[in-house]
Structure formats: structure tokens, C-alpha cells
Amino acid sequence: MKMPLSPQWLFLSAAMLAMPLAASAQTAPAQFFKQPPGTDYYLANYTEYEAYLKKLAGESDRMKLVDIGKTAEGRTQWVAIVSTPANLARLEEYRAIAEKLARARGLDDVAAQRLAAEGKAIVWIDAGMHATETVTSQGQIQVLHRMLTQTDPETMRMLEDCIILFGHDNPDGMELVSNWYMRHADPKKREFSTLPRLYQKYVGHDNNRDSYMAQMPETENVNRVLFRQWYPQIVYNQHQTGPEGMVVFVPPFRDPFNFNYDPIVMTQLNEIGSSMHSRLIAEGKAGSGMRSAARYSTWHNGMERSVAYFHNSIGLLTEIIGGPTPTTIPLVPATQLPRGDELMPIGPREWKLQDTLDYQWTLNRAVLDYASRNRERLLFNIYRMGANSIAKGSKDSWTITPSKVERLANAAPLKVDGSDEYERPRAGGPKKVDPALYASVLQAPEDRDARAYVISADQRDMPTAITFLNALIKAGVEVERATAGFTAGGKSYPAGSYIVRTAQAYRPHVLDMFEPQDHPNDIPFPGGAPTPPYDVAGYTLAYQMGVGFDRVLDGFDGSFTPVADLMTPPAGRIEGSGNAGWLIGHETNNSFILTNRLLKAGLKPAWLKAATMAGSTSLAPGAIWVPASPAAQAIITTAVRELGLVAHAAATAPAGEVVKLKPVRVGLVDRYGGLMTAGWTRWVLEQFEFPFEVVYPQRVEAGGLQRNFDVLLFSDGAMPGKGAWGNDRPARQPSPEDTPADLKATTGNLSDAKTLPALTDFLRNGGSVVAIGGSARLAELFHAPLTHALSRTENGETRGLDTKAFFIPGSILRAQVDNRQPLAYGLPAEIDIFFNRSPSFTPTAGQGTATPVSWFQGRDLLRSGWAVGQEQLAGTIAVADIDVGRGKLFVMGPEVVQRAQSYGTFKFLFNALQYGGAER
Known part of the structure; x- marks a missing residue:
């Protein structure tokens, strides 16, 4: 296409x-810039660079x-x-x-x-x-x-x-x-x-x-x-x-x-x-x-x-x-x-x-x-x-992966009678197995590469699926849309579903975005420590974004049209004719944009704590209730069209307990020089229209945080790490006399001695703290009833497990979710979660009450990437809701907004921000 x-x-x-074609360039860099580029102690800036390009x-x-x-x-x-x-x-x-x-x-x-x-x-x-x-x-x-x-x-x-x-x-x-x-x-x-x-x-x-x-x-x-x-x-x-x-x-x-x-x-x-x-x-x-x-x-x-x-x-x-x-x-x-x-x-x-x-x-x-x-x-x-x-995408094809090769290597060695010198094993040589295993192990029919991936129109979160498809399109991948229902792989799909075929030039990119990465066990010698990958090992984008799709192994036909350019979500709708208000499901990330618009307008949406019915549609716990008003009508009418939401008009207000939302004042903790994790989070918050203010260490440690904030958000690395929680490397900062006046308030670093009293006061006065990744060390500082599960103590010093025993360098794992908890509203019962040398928790004696919200169950957790010792995670808690005084501490060991890619776990953060600021 x-x-x-x-x-x-x-x-x-x-x-x-x-x-018109001009003469050859005459202006040398030395004639144009203040000093010749390449001179010691001189850097041209972009304004000058741009002007020089135009000159040339x-x-x-x-x-x-x-x-x-x-x-x-x-x-x-x-x-x-x-x-x-x-x-x-x-x-x-x-x-x-x-x-x-x-x-x-x-x-x-x-x-x-x-x-x-x-x-x-x-x-x-x-x-x-x-x-x-x-x-x-x-x-x-x-x-x-x-x-x-x-x-x-x-x-x-x-x-x-x-x-x-x-x-x-x-x-x-x-x-x-x-x-x-x-x-x-x-x-x-x-x-x-x-x-x-x-x-x-x-x-x-x-x-x-x-x-x-x-x-x-x-x-x-x-x-x-x-x-x-x-x-x-x-x-x-x-x-x-x-x-x-x-x-x-x-x-x-x-x-x-x-x-x-x-x-x-x-x-x-x-x-x-x-x-x-x-x-x-x-x-x-x-x-x-x-x-x-x-x-x-x-x-x-x-x-x-x-x-x-x-x-x-x-x-x-x-x-x-x-x-x-x-x-x-x-x-x-x-x-x-x-x-x-x-x-x-x-x-x-x-x-x-x-x-x-x-x-x-x-x-x-x-x-x-x-x-x-x-x-x-x-x-x-x-x-x-x-x-x-x-050609590969048009016929049966197989990708040989490390896991398949490992299965082949674990097969019984080839039995030979010695008559064929090529079959005879050689001393110290590689193991040989029966050639018939090539087909049965490396080319098993069920292990064929997909001919296509189908993203059905009945997604839990179609707008997120559109964002995923747009990422493919930005990378030049060919995408088709079904203009009528069709059947593929023995399953029926409605019109409006999307098809990504592998019979296209960019097939390698397609496979890499849908299929799990199977990183080899890069261990230099038996008993050695793993060699870290350059960056991460597993990143399957469809998994990270929580997009539902089917692998179709055989060819199929239908009424399809190429997608010409980037898409917006299919327009949503208002169903029903009641006039008491509207119910909106919590499954769509874009529902948080709607909620933020309602709160900004001074309206009072709420979350229903129990499942409910909207006409013939069953809505899971966390459904958003919006009482009727002209202002709400205007916002919802626009939002369902732009954001791809379905709003159910209700004749009566729902019964049962609710979480009453109110405008939330979010402080995003950052530091001088900027944390990349905070930067990615800032971008995500802007896209989903969360109001927030960037907060620097001096303001945190000054105390009185409740005057300005309802929720403080610590991304991975915002709270200095120690021991098993990682090693903090403070950003270099200019001397006080060399710091411009408008930057002085951004300098400094958080310290346990000054940060803990300020946050303790904030929590006791009803504030909420969200701590992600290494910043979940705050649970330890508050003596919460959780402890770092992936650590050991020797000579009074706590360290992370040795990499030979536990090593998950940026991979995707399967986790369980209690989606009856407000922190997990809108999530499925099982999710794919990005895990990058992250903390996880086990219950212990401590102050307050910790409610598990997401956890790892079983010993086979890896979905994409590389995991050594993944069984160490069995039964540990990934996400928890902790009561501290009148406030809340939400700890999330994995990076739930990692590089703004893991749309499938954004809801943990989004729920924490709105629930953290809700009426108690």
C-alpha cells in the first residue's frame, strides 16, 4: 500500500x-558564526545553525x-x-x-x-x-x-x-x-x-x-x-x-x-x-x-x-x-x-x-x-x-527463537551407529539431535508466524487501540479497516475492526510490535552473571498498551480498505433517553479526560463501587456517574464524539456506595536538571488533561503541603534510592552564586531527614502520595506493612538480590488485579505489566493497613523479554493501597507509565490521582 x-x-x-538554482555556496562557517564551529570553548546554538542553513x-x-x-x-x-x-x-x-x-x-x-x-x-x-x-x-x-x-x-x-x-x-x-x-x-x-x-x-x-x-x-x-x-x-x-x-x-x-x-x-x-x-x-x-x-x-x-x-x-x-x-x-x-x-x-x-x-x-x-x-x-x-x-507473510513461515532452540537442545542426543562420519559426535563438539526434530520442534504447525493480526472493533478500550495503530502508521506500517463483518481463523469480527497483515515490507516491525521478544540467556559462562542487554529486553507494544488482538495463521478475505493516515477514535455515542444523568464505563483511558473536564467545570462526577446495569449493558465497578445538568450535557456530548466514549443516559440515579470525586491538586515531584521519568509522566498527564504543578525538593521539605496539594506524585527515581532500592545519583547543580535567580527554587535534593516529616504531616492531614518504582521506598520510610521482596540483608545492610539469582532487565510480566479496588477500576483481572529491575513487596508487620491491588501469581510470569529467577516474584505484591493516618500511600513497584508506552497500566496512576483527591 x-x-x-x-x-x-x-x-x-x-x-x-x-x-531558481543559485551559485555554489560561498559563505564559510568562519565567515558566518561568531567563532568558527570547531573552535575550543565555543558552541553555535540552533538559532545560528538555522540561520546558516537558510544562508546556504x-x-x-x-x-x-x-x-x-x-x-x-x-x-x-x-x-x-x-x-x-x-x-x-x-x-x-x-x-x-x-x-x-x-x-x-x-x-x-x-x-x-x-x-x-x-x-x-x-x-x-x-x-x-x-x-x-x-x-x-x-x-x-x-x-x-x-x-x-x-x-x-x-x-x-x-x-x-x-x-x-x-x-x-x-x-x-x-x-x-x-x-x-x-x-x-x-x-x-x-x-x-x-x-x-x-x-x-x-x-x-x-x-x-x-x-x-x-x-x-x-x-x-x-x-x-x-x-x-x-x-x-x-x-x-x-x-x-x-x-x-x-x-x-x-x-x-x-x-x-x-x-x-x-x-x-x-x-x-x-x-x-x-x-x-x-x-x-x-x-x-x-x-x-x-x-x-x-x-x-x-x-x-x-x-x-x-x-x-x-x-x-x-x-x-x-x-x-x-x-x-x-x-x-x-x-x-x-x-x-x-x-x-x-x-x-x-x-x-x-x-x-x-x-x-x-x-x-x-x-x-x-x-x-x-x-x-x-x-x-x-x-x-x-x-x-x-x-x-x-513472501514470508504470504505463506507458512516460522521464526526460530531462543526458546525453541533450547527445547531442541534439551532433546535426546542423536543415536548413531558410526557409519556416517558426519553424524559421529566429536569430542568437545556441539550436541547433535535427530534431524526430524527440526520440523517437529522448530516448525510445529501451531508455532507458525501469523499471516495477520486482527484488532476487533469490540475492544475494551478502542481509543487506546487507535493510538497503538497510529504508532504503527507513524512507522510506515500498512493497516486496513474492515468495512463489513468478516471471518478469520474461524472467528467472526465486526465492521470497523482493523487488520495488520504480515505480507508487507515492514513485516519485521509488525512482528516486533505484536509478538513477545524472546531474549536469549546471555550468560557468558555457566554460573556467571547475566550480561545486561543494551536498554531493555522485552517491550512488545501491543502487550504494553493492553490492546486485544488475535493472531491469524491462515489467509482470509473480506471487505477491507487501507488506512490512509493517522486516525482519531471512532465517534462514541449517548445511549438511552433518561434525564437523571449519565453512566460511563471506566475501561477507556479517555474516560479520565472526560472526568477531568467535568471536574474543571465544577461538576461532581462519582465512581460507583459496585457493578451496575445501564439498560442492557453491564458496567463493572468504577463506572462513572454524572448527574444531569446543562453544563454536563455540553461536556458529555462533545466528549463522546471526540474521545470515542459511550455514555448511558439513565432515568434514575444509581443506588449504592460511591467515591465522590472533586478537583484534585497534583504535585509532580521533580528535581533540578529534570528526571526523565517525571518528564514522561508530565507528558502523559498533559495528554489526559490532568491539572498538576511541578514540585521541587525545597517546596517538599518546607512542609505545609496540604495547603497546595491533594496528591504528590513521585515517579521512579524522584525519591533518592538506597540499598535494594537502587543507588541515587543526584544531578549536578551550579553553585549558589552561579544559579540564575529564576532557578534558585528548583535546586537541592530530597533527603530522608527532611522529606519524611513533611510527607508524614501531609498524609496525616489527609493527603495522598503516589510512589512508583524506586520511589516506593517511601513505604519503608513510613514503616508500612510491606517489605522489599527482592532484597537480602547482610551485616546490617540491605541490598538487592544478586543478578545470578534474580534478573529481569526491562521485560513484560503477567500480573493479577483486584479490579474491585478503586485503584484498579477499569482494569481486567489479568494484565501485562512492564518490569525493569523493579521492587515488589511481601506483607510484614508495620503501621497502617496495606491492601494488595495487583500481584504476581505462580512461577511462570514472563510474557516478553528475559527473566532469570522469575519464580522469586511468586506471591509478591506489585501495587498496593496503604492507609497512613487520614491519608493514602499508593505504591507501584513496576513503572506503570514507563516511557509513556504502557497504556495498559496507566489506570493505576490515573485512578490514584483522582481517588487520592476524592472526598474521604
Whole structure:
């Protein structure tokens, strides 16, 4: 299915093609900026960078400047398209070729070879994603000017064979970091280690964990370019800093790699990486490392360079040292002996910013040289991978996973008579099993890959399912909608259901979003500690979001139409004709938006504590009751249409106990420099229209919190960790005399000695505290009747369990829920919950009463990812409601809003905020 271009892109394309071609760029960076980018102790900011891009676009016939959207703070995100004037005049033609080959639909090898011969290699090279990694943005300025002005044969060949998309991932961050660094007149005082807030408005460093979800505007903009407009064969994502005692990490990467994507990705990735190392070494630039030189792998889908693999593009990551303040390469003995992963070591030496930029220039040139020399092969291979995906999704196929291989390895060894030398076991050699087991274990009929995933229109929470589908669409996945009822896999589905087929070019991404990740047991030797994955091990998005779907193993037909672009939830409705008020189910996350709008208007909704009937519809505990009024009528009429809700008009008010809601004053605890967990939470609260105020340590410890707040929210890490609760690393802060006046109230760190009295007073006066992840240590500080279940005490010191005994590094587990409890209203009886080295609890003697709300039952909990010692969680409590004085302490060990992805467990937090502020 061809994805349509946005009107903005079509307009810009037409405008660019109509622009007169100017002369080659003449303005060098040294002539434009206050100091030449690359000068020690100097950083250009984004305002200056943007102005320079516009200057070059007006001077050069090798460059077109394209606006790809706005950032979180409203800046324009630009892409500079660089190639020959002749290629730029035919941009749409080359873009269309790239799209046809990447989608692979309706092509055969002959047609693909013809298009590959006609097309140009599309290469994305970006900068600035992590804004404190300043060298990438400063280096891009130099690279752009050189590519626009040099006339050597190699440059001209690169321009002729390639269309280069020079992007910037984080304009807001570049502006913040550069301005903070340059705020001092004395160069020796310049630093950016004391930044006052996150360098992406909401998520800081985690902007490179948003690629499959694309909830940040910058990520959505980049994904649109990569997977819905330009389809580059190479995606080069530049970072820093490099390994200790070295200069730069360059692919290839260490294992494991994700088994969903096409192996051609890996072979070409290794080729390009080797070319990059070779060019550095040929130019005498020592200090590059690969594979074991760093932790980077290709497992996780959430990063810009890694999401490329699931789209048949070659994702490159480099991590390089340097910065505007000169430094020294330390002497690390382990890096001094040449080896396969570090071919040309570097000794200790002074290192300046321009040294880094010179390496970046070489690396950029190596990538472009490879793309130029392998243009046709790159274009054909992206087609080949797409065609492979379509073919696999059109027939019975199997994905071999570590669990299946483990079952195969546990089978009885092959019995041989010794007549066949290939069957004879060799001393110390690998185990051999009966070849017949290949089919019975690795290709069991019930283990076939799905032909399609069906998301039925009768979801518990259809608006959340639409958000999930939109995430797929943002990543270029083809989605269809049923215009009539149909049958698939022996089950009937209503019109309005959605189908995601695996017979499409981006099949690897589809599988990765619906299927569980099966991370291998990466343990270096028997009895050794697990090797941590790079980032997380299990993240299946459909599981995290609580989306109901069916795996369909055989082909099926029906009346389906392609979804052209991002969707809004299907319009809801008002059922019934009663005039006493309305009942709304609690199952839809969007119901909290409605409740917040009602509370904002001064109305008084309530939650019914018992199940009830609304006409012929049974509503579970927690149904929202809204008494009739003209104001409520107006809000509900609009909300059901916009938010996809069903409101039941009731003739009489329901009987029974209710939780009376009132406007809630939420304080979100953060700290100087910004916590990413608080930033993600802030974004979620804004999307669901919760009113809140960010609270810093000085205000918390000043006490009298009940004057301003009903609920205080501590995200993971907001409360300093100790022992089994993690190790706190306070943010660096400027000295008092160096802190701007408007930031002084944000400085400081929470301490047990001062925080506990303030919170104790708050709880005793009826306030509520929500503590997530490591911040659930507050239960221990309040002597609540719960204890950390995953800890041990030795010599009077409490620590977390050894990783050889318990290790769940970012995975999805199955948990039980008591959805009769207000904290769990609207949730099913079983949920998938994200667990990342999280605490869990066991009952103990203590103060107050703790009510379990969610817990782990049984020994087989893993749904997606990797779990060592998961049986240690059996019977432990994940979420609890604790009475403390007149107040409430809600503890949630798992990160229920992790990276704003786990929509399926948002209700724990949302309920806590509204219930925490309810009338007692």
C-alpha cells in the first residue's frame, strides 16, 4: 500500500522544484558564526545553525532546505537535502523510486533491477539527538559546507550517486545546551553539566527510545521522513561519547541481534562498519573500536538507528569522544594491545573539538563513499528484503527463537551407529539431535508466524487501540479497516475492526510490535552473571498498551480498505433517553479526560463501587456517574464524539456506595536538571488533561503541603534510592552564586531527614502520595506493612538480590488485579505489566493497613523479554493501597507509565490521582 505524502511535503516539494538554482555556496562557517564551529570553548546554538542553513540554501545549487515539522517547543525542524543540481531537479522522481523499492509491492526482480539502476542511494545523516553530545551538531556545520563547496572527484561522485538528507533531531536541546554553555564570558568557566532542565522538553535522553512509539513531535517528524516519505537505505545516527581510552565506537555491534529482521541488514551493516574503520585507519586516525569495545547491540527497536533494521534500512551508530572544552584521552592499559575489535589503538594525548570533527568528517565520507560505490546494490537489496517479507507473510513461515532452540537442545542426543562420519559426535563438539526434530520442534504447525493480526472493533478500550495503530502508521506500517463483518481463523469480527497483515515490507516491525521478544540467556559462562542487554529486553507494544488482538495463521478475505493516515477514535455515542444523568464505563483511558473536564467545570462526577446495569449493558465497578445538568450535557456530548466514549443516559440515579470525586491538586515531584521519568509522566498527564504543578525538593521539605496539594506524585527515581532500592545519583547543580535567580527554587535534593516529616504531616492531614518504582521506598520510610521482596540483608545492610539469582532487565510480566479496588477500576483481572529491575513487596508487620491491588501469581510470569529467577516474584505484591493516618500511600513497584508506552497500566496512576483527591 502506498503511503500518501502530507500536503506540507507536496507543497514544499513543488516549491523547491520551482526555485531558481543559485551559485555554489560561498559563505564559510568562519565567515558566518561568531567563532568558527570547531573552535575550543565555543558552541553555535540552533538559532545560528538555522540561520546558516537558510544562508546556504540561498547560495548553493547543491542544497534544498525542507521544513519537516515543529518541535515540542515550537522550533522548525529542518532537513538539508544535498546532491547535484540535476538530481535536485528530479527529487520527486528519485523519492518515488526509493518508495517503490522499499515497499516492494508489485515488483519483480527485473523491475527492481531497472529501478535500482535508475535511482539514487538515499542516505540520512543526522546530528544533535542528545544535545549534550555537542560535537555532532557542530560537526554537521562543517560537513555541510564542505559537501556544498568541494569539487574533488570523490565529492562529485558522492553527490552524483547519492541524495543525502542532513537532519537535526533535537533543535530545542541544541539551543538550550549551547546557550547554557556560552553563558559565561570566561571560556574556562563554560560547562553544560549543570543544565537546569531536560534537553528535550519532556524526555531528555529518552528521545532516542521513542522511535517505535513516536509520541514526541521530533520523533514523529523524523519517522515520517524515514519510513513514509524518503525510505533511506542508510540511517546514520551520530552520538558520543566513545569508550574509555579510545576515540570512537563504530559498528559492527555485539550480539544478540533481533531475529525478526532480515539478515541482509546485518551483512550490509557489517560491510559499512568495516569501511568506516578502514578509512579511519588509512588516514592514520587511531582509536576506533567495534563489537566488544562497547555495550551496543541491535536488539531493541526503540532507537532511531535500530528501528531502521525493522524497516530494512541499515542503521549506523557511532559514539565519539570530545566536546568544546579540551580534554585528554586517558591511558587505559586494556586498550593498548591491538585485537580484532580494536585494530589500531591510540595512546594518551590532548584532545580538542576539531580533532573530533576531523574524525566525523572521515566517518561521514566513509558512509557516503560506500553508498556511492554500492548504490545499485543498496537499492536492490532494500527491495529484496521487502520482497522477502511479503513472501514470508504470504505463506507458512516460522521464526526460530531462543526458546525453541533450547527445547531442541534439551532433546535426546542423536543415536548413531558410526557409519556416517558426519553424524559421529566429536569430542568437545556441539550436541547433535535427530534431524526430524527440526520440523517437529522448530516448525510445529501451531508455532507458525501469523499471516495477520486482527484488532476487533469490540475492544475494551478502542481509543487506546487507535493510538497503538497510529504508532504503527507513524512507522510506515500498512493497516486496513474492515468495512463489513468478516471471518478469520474461524472467528467472526465486526465492521470497523482493523487488520495488520504480515505480507508487507515492514513485516519485521509488525512482528516486533505484536509478538513477545524472546531474549536469549546471555550468560557468558555457566554460573556467571547475566550480561545486561543494551536498554531493555522485552517491550512488545501491543502487550504494553493492553490492546486485544488475535493472531491469524491462515489467509482470509473480506471487505477491507487501507488506512490512509493517522486516525482519531471512532465517534462514541449517548445511549438511552433518561434525564437523571449519565453512566460511563471506566475501561477507556479517555474516560479520565472526560472526568477531568467535568471536574474543571465544577461538576461532581462519582465512581460507583459496585457493578451496575445501564439498560442492557453491564458496567463493572468504577463506572462513572454524572448527574444531569446543562453544563454536563455540553461536556458529555462533545466528549463522546471526540474521545470515542459511550455514555448511558439513565432515568434514575444509581443506588449504592460511591467515591465522590472533586478537583484534585497534583504535585509532580521533580528535581533540578529534570528526571526523565517525571518528564514522561508530565507528558502523559498533559495528554489526559490532568491539572498538576511541578514540585521541587525545597517546596517538599518546607512542609505545609496540604495547603497546595491533594496528591504528590513521585515517579521512579524522584525519591533518592538506597540499598535494594537502587543507588541515587543526584544531578549536578551550579553553585549558589552561579544559579540564575529564576532557578534558585528548583535546586537541592530530597533527603530522608527532611522529606519524611513533611510527607508524614501531609498524609496525616489527609493527603495522598503516589510512589512508583524506586520511589516506593517511601513505604519503608513510613514503616508500612510491606517489605522489599527482592532484597537480602547482610551485616546490617540491605541490598538487592544478586543478578545470578534474580534478573529481569526491562521485560513484560503477567500480573493479577483486584479490579474491585478503586485503584484498579477499569482494569481486567489479568494484565501485562512492564518490569525493569523493579521492587515488589511481601506483607510484614508495620503501621497502617496495606491492601494488595495487583500481584504476581505462580512461577511462570514472563510474557516478553528475559527473566532469570522469575519464580522469586511468586506471591509478591506489585501495587498496593496503604492507609497512613487520614491519608493514602499508593505504591507501584513496576513503572506503570514507563516511557509513556504502557497504556495498559496507566489506570493505576490515573485512578490514584483522582481517588487520592476524592472526598474521604
